[in-house]
Amino acid sequence: MHLWQDGLLALLAAIGLASLLWLVVRSLFFSRPRPRGNVIALIPAYGDGAQLEEQVRSLAALGRETGCFSSILLADCGLNEEGRQIADLLSRGRWVRLCSREDIPNILGGDHVP
Numbered sequence: 001m002h003l004w005q006d007g008l009l010a011l012l013a014a015i016g017l018a019s020l021l022w023l024v025v026r027s028l029f030f031s032r033p034r035p036r037g038n039v040i041a042l043i044p045a046y047g048d049g050a051q052l053e054e055q056v057r058s059l060a061a062l063g064r065e066t067g068c069f070s071s072i073l074l075a076d077c078g079l080n081e082e083g084r085q086i087a088d089l090l091s092r093g094r095w096v097r098l099c100s101r102e103d104i105p106n107i108l109g110g111d112h113v114p
Contacts, residue, residue, distance in 0.1 A: 039069040049083030074098045
């Protein structure tokens with residue numbers, strides 16, 4: 001009876017040790033990348049913003065993992081009241097900013113958007 005309990009305890013100890021070792025290796029060799037300059041992901045937001053939250057969450061996770069951009073810009077391209085509320089809630093995070101379609105050139109620093 002004690003043999004299987006000892007085996008189970010040894011298995012759990014090995015899993016715990018392997019997890020700690022992987023944590024150390026990951027922190028040493030897979031450091032978090034820094035955002036490359038001032039790269040902005042642009043999402044045009046339409047209608048009721050049905051897929052907006054999913055898009056923002058996916059892009060925010062991608063930005064944290066890869067460091068390929070520093071922020072997300074939600075462009076209001078015809079949001080209704082419900083979509084506007086969703087966009088306002090999403091823009092409270094540090095990654096997301098909501099703007100009108102006309103503000104895009106000013107935010108990006110150019111005279112026009114091609």
